[in-house]
Amino acid sequence: MLTVNHDGISVESDLAGGRPACPACEGVLRLWGWARERLIRHGAWADRSLVRHRPRRGRCSGCAATHVLLGIGLAARRADSAVVLAAAIEAKAVGGAGHRVIAAWLGRPVSTVRGWLRAFAASAGAIAEEFTALAHRDGADAAGLWPAPAPAPSGRALAAVTAYAGVLAARFSVATMAWQSAGLAVAGPFFFSAGRLQGRGQHGLALMPGSRDGKGGKSAG
Ligand SMILES: [Zn+2]
Structure with missing residues (x-):
């Protein structure tokens, strides 16, 4: 499974350009029909x-x-959109909210939200390390993009991914990039799954809007 741009046209043009590559052998992927349909919950309450x-x-x-080519707005094995997952993780890491409060806020089952938060917390150390390294490697002025230091691992992970999202936004000339998009583009669809970050990154960054100029090179990890 790979993360790709979410509009169908750019998926086809990305693949025509040989991106992203096969995660098993780095060979060229060609479109090969459709994967099974997924019902995904977007938004909160109303x-x-x-x-x-x-x-x-x-x-x-x-x-x-x-390989299933999952759009960048979705995460593997999650029935909720990446925006919803990100909102829950931010509420915990930045706002300090507990899983019950977040579940009530988003209108999702308590056990589901607890699962998202635990998965992110379990990967937080690896995420912080990986994205800090990427931001330093690729960011000419990464220090200027760095959010305030956070004490807890989930907060540090969120800060590091947010910093790298800033680096990618500058690289692809877009105003902003959501941190969850940067996470999924770099690490692949299992970014929000526990213990799936290290050694599981994609061969080839999922390209961003306005990025069809060939700058989407290989990513580390
Ligand atoms: Zn292959």
Whole structure:
């Protein structure tokens, strides 16, 4: 499974350009039909909606493996959009809210929200390390993008991904990039799954709006 741009046209143009590469062998992916449909919950309470997503599937021209190409707004094995997951994690890491309060705020089951927060907390150390390194590697002026230091691991992880989102926004000439988009673009669809970050990054960054100029090179990890 790979994270790709969420509009179908750019998925096709990305693949035509050989990006992203096969995660198994770094071979070139070609479009290969469709993956199963997913029903994803977006928004909170009055704005909540259930949206059908049917991701494309890619097949590697090297090893013939097929891979689900998940749009950047979605996370693997989550029935809620990345925006919703990110809102819950921010509420915990920045606002200090507990999972019950967040569940009530978002209109989601308590156990579901607790699962998101635990998964992110379990990966927080690895996320902070990875994205701090990326921000220093790729950011000419990363210090200027750095949010205030946070004491808890989840806060440090959030700060590091936010800093790297700033680096990517500058690189792709977009005004802002949501931190969850940077996380998914770099680490792949399992960014919000516990213990799935290290060694699981994508070969080839999911390209961003306005990024079809070939600057989406290989990412570390
Ligand atoms: Zn392959």
